[in-house]
Amino acid sequence: MKIISALFLFFFMTTDVIRIEDIRDSYKTCTVSKEKADQFYELTEKALQNDGAIYQGYHGAALALKASFSWNPFNKLSYFNKSKKVIDKSIELEPDNIELRMIRLSIQSNAPKLAGYYKNIEEDRDFMLANIDKVNNEGLKAYLKGFIEHSDVFSNSN
Template identity: 35%
Template structure:
């Protein structure tokens, strides 16, 4: 049923709805199939699309695909491709709150060997500073992330109430 809704929304709106994409992203780390479904729903989004949030989720899907791959070279290729795409999104749209939230979640969960953890403090500060200006659905989504975040301290969590 979920796939049918995703398919219909893709036909009607060109891409899947952001709420559905967010939910898939939350579940993707646990399942190779959900990760592939997330990527499939975003693969037609152009890397240079003005829909920067969707491009950021596409980048995240690439990094998550790396997690579920078996070969080290394929893992590295997918992760690097996703990280570069996400960095490009943030470079062209530095104030994109959701892209920064995605990057923070990836950095927290990326294997240390990738070296993809240099902007955790920057993203955390950005998220805290800009949280109150977000719409309620994105605030709720952020609160879910904050509950499980390794970089958001107990003191920082007060900013998300």
């Protein structure tokens, strides 16, 4: 019985649950520096242990950040291509998830046109505007409204 108790305690002490709120907070500042981007990447990588497409979506965003801070063209392309696949797959899993649409919109609107990842900007912007009032979680709604207020995509659409 002591072995089972010890294993139980070890398991719960070594698995840190990553809260979505912590990921959102980190996402707000992850573009400030390479160090912040690396911290965001590590956080989202750990969060992949959680169930839900949202964790995959944020990890896809973290991969895009790794691409933006990479100096090696091969690594830059590799990270970015993986990022696109992860983000798009997360939206395939949950197409009505407004937060996933925000993630893709934030990446596509900041990616260089040369990368060719910009085809959903208008669709995601319109989806967010049409669905923001349906969000019941007040914390999430405030987060999304903050994105809308600070994103050039929305200021250019008015």
